Amino acid sequence: GESVGLHLPTLSVQEGDNSIINCAYSNSASDYFIWYKQESGKGPQFIIDIRSNMDKRQGQRVTVLLNKTVKHLSLQIAATQPGDSAVYFCAENSGGSYIPTFGRGTSLIVHP
């Protein structure tokens, strides 16, 4: 079946750098996308979402970009901090489905 995947399993950055985590999706009917952050020993935490009628959405230090032409989603974290170290998941909903499909996750490691 169609799935959501991630380009990089691990991303290492220096504190203060900007981080970009990428996600590719294959279902052209996907119309709602979410990014989650999961710290060790905790459940996934909602970060930001975007619907398919938008190309960009900004939150506090985070920006999500959606490129529907190439079916690509990215999460940008500005001025990355050690507390941003976690696994980041993208998820997508398509065609009115109530159940999102999750990617396998990217581990972000921030070095002080």
Place this chain on the structure above:
Amino acid sequence: KAGVTQTPRYLIKTRGQQVTLSCSPISGHRSVSWYQQTPGQGLQFLFEYFSETQRNKGNFPGRFSGRQFSNSRSEMNVSTLELGDSALYLCASSYQGTGGPDTQYFGPGTRLTVL
């Protein structure tokens, strides 16, 4: 509002036993979904309940079952536990109004270890 809560947080069982996990959704949320998370398989969808009815089901054997109560609280049960059932079990709730899919909010999970 209080977040999604799950009990117990940790559980150790032996093969062949059964286990029941509990989830209390965010107040006002009517949909509860359950996921199994393992290092090798990632997040895998078990089932979703809405208004006390199972609305969606993943590809898990019948040993995995669940239910939802009138107050939206949910339980999942695993019977005849196998070593491979060791995992983090996550519950997620969402409002699920009429406007299409809503954001799912996760609880902290129950870490199940089967010996």
